[in-house]
Amino acid sequence: MWIRPWAVEDTAEVAAITASGELDVLWAQGRALFGPPRDGEHWRRTIVAEVDGMVVGAGALLSPRFHPRRLWVYVEVSSAARRRGIGAALVAGLRDLAAADGRPLRAKVRPRTPSAAFAVSLGLRRVLIDSEIRRLRADRFPRPAGHARVVALDDPRVAETYREFYRAAHPSDPPDRLTTDMVRESHLTAATGAVLVSPEPGRPAGVALLIKDEGWTFTGGSTRPSAAGAPEVARELLCTIAAALPADTPLDVEVDDSMVDVRAACVDLGATPVAHARVVAER
Incomplete structure (x- = not known):
């Protein structure tokens, strides 16, 4: 050899x-x-x-x-x-x-x-990220409460809020440097739509991107996944994204172990796990 x-x-x-x-x-x-x-x-x-x-x-x-x-x-x-x-x-x-x-x-x-x-x-042997894909048909999601809005991908709030979400979602392996330009180049260019949740006036509390590959994938969540009310933010994001899809379309949801808000919303809505992955490291 x-x-x-x-x-x-x-x-x-x-x-x-x-x-x-x-x-x-x-x-x-x-x-x-x-x-x-x-x-x-x-x-x-x-x-x-x-x-x-x-x-x-x-x-x-x-x-x-x-x-x-x-x-x-x-x-x-x-x-x-x-x-x-x-x-x-x-x-x-x-x-x-x-x-x-x-x-x-x-x-x-x-x-x-x-x-x-x-x-x-x-x-x-060290598990950095434990993640799964959960799936639910679009018509199985309830109607959104109205706190979220579909927005243009070039809305500056999308890149900024997704950057906050991404940092919060990677506590065990945080990005050392992540600018909004990097977010636009790496994540927004792959997306077909975006949703922001603002339950109260001010900065958005959560963001979601809709990505079309072999199927439709949701990626996003609350900018403060462990905060009170974060599962409701994730639920509103999920329901708003699902409302934009044809009724019989399966929606795949990316869920990392740090995204307790998205996981709680998925469990509550009945989204079932279909794939599991881990990021492992030497140390």
């Missing part, structure tokens, strides 16, 4: 490995890290594992933009070549690349799956 840097000639073989793997949005996020080396503050390195002249696995290491305290790592091995130590060899190669940087590694896994067991075996 030969571990070496990714080359442009490897593109097709790496694509074949990922295409033959599990269809999972979590793995799709990791696969997006593969690519040519990139330097600068948000550098990237990709390596491959070659056996008998064939690429059978790939791994990526990324210095992230929003959460720079740890490096993202993703490894994938072709299904036919698993359980032969190739994944561990790729991680060892990535650790060698990360040694000079000094930051610990983090990864996303599915709990109670081989990916989670593999991460634990490599020392990624």
